[in-house]
Amino acid sequence: QVQLQQSGPGxxxxxxxxxxxxxxxxxxxxDYYWGxxxxxxxxxxxxxxxxxxxxxxxxxxxxxxxxxxxxxSLDTSRNQFFLKLTSVTAADTAVYYCARELGGAGxxxxxxxxxxxxxTVSS
Amino acid sequence: DxxxxxxxxxxxxxxxxxxxxxxRASQSIMTYLNWYQQKPGRxxxxxxxxASTLQGGVPSRFxxxxxxxxxxxxxxxxxxxxxxxYYCQQTYRAPWTFGQGTTVEIK
Numbered sequence: 739q740v741q742l743q744q745s746g747p748g749x750x751x752x753x754x755x756x757x758x759x760x761x762x763x764x765x766x767x768x769d770y771y772w773g774x775x776x777x778x779x780x781x782x783x784x785x786x787x788x789x790x791x792x793x794x795x796x797x798x799x800x801x802x803x804x805x806x807x808x809x810x811s812l813d814t815s816r817n818q819f820f821l822k823l824t825s826v827t828a829a830d831t832a833v834y835y836c837a838r839e840l841g842g843a844g845x846x847x848x849x850x851x852x853x854x855x856x857x858t859v860s861s
Numbered sequence: 862d863x864x865x866x867x868x869x870x871x872x873x874x875x876x877x878x879x880x881x882x883x884x885r886a887s888q889s890i891m892t893y894l895n896w897y898q899q900k901p902g903r904x905x906x907x908x909x910x911x912a913s914t915l916q917g918g919v920p921s922r923f924x925x926x927x928x929x930x931x932x933x934x935x936x937x938x939x940x941x942x943x944x945x946x947y948y949c950q951q952t953y954r955a956p957w958t959f960g961q962g963t964t965v966e967i968k
Contacts (some may be wrong), residue, residue, distance in 0.1 A: 743947075745958075759968040761865075773957075775876060782898075782948065782959055782961045782962045783905065783948055783950075783959040783962075784862075784959070785956050785957040785958060785959065788957070799955040800956070801956040802862075802956065803956075817947070818883060833906055834967070837904075841910060841911075841952075844893050844952055844953065845892075845911045846894045846907070846910075846952045847894060847907045847916075847952070848895075848897075848905075848907065848950075849907045849916070849948070850904075851904035851905060851906075852904065853904060854904055
């Protein structure tokens with residue numbers, strides 16, 4: 739059974755870079771798309787991006803609302819994928835989730851999800 | 862971006878009730894629509910994909926329908942463990958977008 743374990747600092751200073759890691763066990767990271775989603779306290783879900791790494795190409799999509807501040811990457815040798823979000827502000831304070839994307843031909847869904855990491859942006 | 866609007870934003874219901882939640886897309890998304898359930902302090906869990914396909918392990922009292930712009934999630938005979946927040950999500954066009962959520966509360 740695939741499991742996603744998230745790690746990363748829970749507190750980031752304004753203008754700095756948020757960095758999160760999602761470690762996957764029970765499945766190969768190279769076989770799927772992987773995504774990041776966030777949720778401010780008491781609010782709904784916001785898609786951050788999704789990524790797939792093939793030996794010969796990389797496919798990724800980001801939410802334009804993040805204005806190119808987000809960067810995802812994968813390390814297939816360690817079965818990990820990563821999120822970096824630069825120039826953070828208080829508006830980036832949220833619970834961040836990683837998730838595997840299943841399905842195909844557009845009929846995709848996120849399953850399972852990581853446990854979530856609360857990241858607070860504050861000095 | 863495709864906007865997803867859910868209504869109602871919240872509802873109160875009793876155990877045994879039939880509950881219907883609506884999700885409307887700002888343009889046709891065919892049936893590229895998923896439903897998730899989220900309980901407090903937990904990550905979301907997928908219930909339904911492709912508008913009407915029940916995911917493994919999801920009770921049969923959950924069902925989904927709809928196409929193009931209008932979709933519904935129905936819970937027949939609401940159970941105590943169903944009190945949660947429900948989200949729809951479109952995967953027709955990137956960026957994927959979610960509805961704002963519908964809270965199902967105990968009456």
